[in-house]
Amino acid sequence: MLFNSVTFLLFYLAVFAGYYLLPQKSRWLLLLVSSYGFYMAWNPYYIILILISTIIDYTVALRLEETEDAVKRKRLLQVSLTANLGLLFFFKYFNFFSKSTFGLLSYLGFTLKAPVVDVLLPVGISFYTFQTLSYTIDVYRRELKAERHFGRFALFVTFFPQLVAGPIERASNLLPQLQKFDVPLTYQRFASGLTQSVYGLFKKVVVADNLAVYVDAVYNHPASHNSATALLATYFFAFQIYCDFSGYSDIAIGTAKMLGFDFNDNFQTPYFSSSVTEFWRRWHISLSSWLRDYLYIPLGGNRHGEFNTYRNLMLTMLLGGLWHGASWSFVLWGALNGFYLSMEKLVNYHQWVTRSTLHRIFGAFITFHCICLTWVYFRADSFAKANTVVGKLLHFQGVVPEVQDLNVFLTSLLAVFILLVLDFFVFRKTSFDQFSKALKDWQLALFMAILFLLTVLFGVADGSVFIYFQF
Known part of the structure; x- marks a missing residue:
């Protein structure tokens, strides 16, 4: 269901x-x-x-x-x-x-x-x-x-x-x-929960499912596409998985809220993170905090020297990779994240990246691309396909991405643009709950109506399964 x-x-x-x-x-x-x-x-x-x-x-x-x-x-x-x-x-x-x-x-x-x-x-x-x-x-x-x-x-x-x-x-x-x-059903609770559910549905069927059309075509046959297409598909998958999973979380939080229950936030605009450490504080928060509290800290955390800290980070992320799926691709995905986290501690990256706004912007750019590289192994069906995509990215040939369906492509670009605008100007600074409480009733109703209209007009209506259902 x-x-x-x-x-x-x-x-x-x-x-x-x-x-x-x-x-x-x-x-x-x-x-x-x-x-x-x-x-x-x-x-x-x-x-x-x-x-x-x-x-x-x-x-x-x-x-x-x-x-x-x-x-x-x-x-x-x-x-x-x-x-x-x-x-x-x-x-x-x-x-x-x-x-x-x-x-x-x-x-x-x-x-x-x-x-x-x-x-x-x-x-x-x-x-x-x-x-x-x-x-x-x-x-x-x-x-x-x-x-x-x-x-x-x-x-x-x-x-x-x-x-x-x-x-x-x-x-x-x-x-x-x-x-x-x-818990009484107030207008504010109902409207906030319904709007967050609609926003989650917008993320899923408008953003994620439209992006999936392009991503699937490239990742199913990566050798048949040029480097620009592989790069764009990798960017697209980063937003596809974000909207697919955070969209599910938004619907879960919203539907529970209308019944009187308050869940914790699961995503906080992770792609604006200026470090991988910050990314994992803002991505799949319920899992990353679970791994921290029930695995990383019991292993010793950062309490017993640098070597043990790096070992604990790697073990935690390796097991986090296995939690996502039973394949060596997920193990490598976890290993890459563990390597990033360890290197940031080793070079004291946090001190550098927080020096100025310019450092944070550059850090966000680097972090996003580091995370995109890990997504290649997360998305690809096999090591062979993942390595083919990485090879395309490293040996750049072809500067114009291929477009099979122009309507889906343009819809995807528009949807990602809307998402980035909302994340940057609104949800980067506040939670959805705080955002909904700050709006007047008519403003919240208008926001929900616009999202619903966009979902009806541009959503993919085939009822595709959420990516994280396989985990």
Whole structure:
């Protein structure tokens, strides 16, 4: 059930109406049943995996809160980690590690057939696994009280706006909001949530899906295109993935807001960052902060010397790459980001880039192109295709990009221009929530109407899947 589909619109309208018609004490049950139904629309059998994770982490957290013995508490945490990461490994990584291991053995002269499992990747498993793990770890650290109402905890794990592609909400933010369900539906909350949802839809179907037409044509057959075309496709993909994923986040945040729930921001105009370090503070914030708090800092962070700091950065980004996908392309993508972050620390880049506005502008230019290089390996289907694109970029031949469909091309350019104007003049300085509160009612309504009109006129209406659904 895609956010950019009529099916989801009808589903959401039914949930929205039922939610505000029901008494407050019954609303959690409607949201829980709706969330389970939403997920089962993808594959009804995989709801069993969510139930397993929910039951294990609910039980483990209660035992953690009741137990004082340090050894028992550590074993309980290991139960949660083993169960959740075990399921994630089996469905997402088993084939990757099996083929890689047996490929190496074959290279060494052993003729063995790699065992593989023929299973579909459950939608959203990377997201809800990290969300429920962070809850258990927080209870283990005694930073959070265990939730005793099983239904509310199950809703925390499965709340449909952010179930399949985030944001990865922390229990400390979302669980308290799942206690009373008494936030009133005001005009400002409704208008702000609806406008952010429409803005997310604009990003997805107008910007991302139009850019995808050009990007797919080039990256599917990179050897057939000249260097200028490869460069433009790489730029286009940078904006495609940004609008595809931040568009999903905007719809998730907006739809939740209209139901009375406030999610944390997931993107803050990342392409205006003047360093890769700053980029990762503004890109997929819920994941980057998760990796920081539950991986980088526990590894030691920057507390034990320069070598260990660089090692921890590389390990964190390598695992962040693997989180995105089970392939060596994603590992290299993570390695490149880890290398950038390490080099910035090594040369004290932050001190240089903050000297003046001119330094920041130049830093943003360099950062954007460094990130674009990583996107080549993120987007390409294989190392061979990625290296072909990189080869085109390094050995520049052909200064005029090829254009297959002029209408789609011009629409893409216009959409990116509108996006950059909004990001630079509005959202670079403020969040969407603050922006909507600063506008008068008629101004917010006009802004939403313009976005909706642009979406209807220029949107791609084939209901394409969001990129991050594959993770």
